[in-house]
Amino acid sequence: MLVLTRKTGESIQIGDDITIKVVAVEGDQIKLGIDAPKNVDIYRSEIYQQIIEANQQASLNEETKDFIKNLKKE
Incomplete structure (x- = not known):
């Protein structure tokens, strides 16, 4: 497993077409935004x-x- 540290507003790129962005950190919860093609089930x-x-x-x-x-x- 790859473990990365990111701050709010920073993102991770997976391949050419999937981006995961840290939207917010609130207490023990992290809100993630995922930008991926419509044919990718999430x-x-x-x-x-x-x-x-x-x-x-x-x-x-x-x-x-x-x-x-x-x-x-x-």
């Missing part, structure tokens, strides 16, 4: 984990398995 990590778990549960669902089997037959 989630808080706990929400992203919930999405992964929901997708895994859906893939185990019998209706989903039947749907996939029917797609393969076509």
Whole structure:
């Protein structure tokens, strides 16, 4: 993991098209601004984990398995 120190108003560049800017520091919270292309999905990590778990549960669902089997037959 790369750890960087930034002050309010400073930013970090990721590749050519993603910029993360420190917008504010208030107590123990940091507000970040993220500038990225519209095709890049951005989630808080706990929400992203919930999405992964929901997708895994859906893939185990019998209706989903039947749907996939029917797609393969076509």
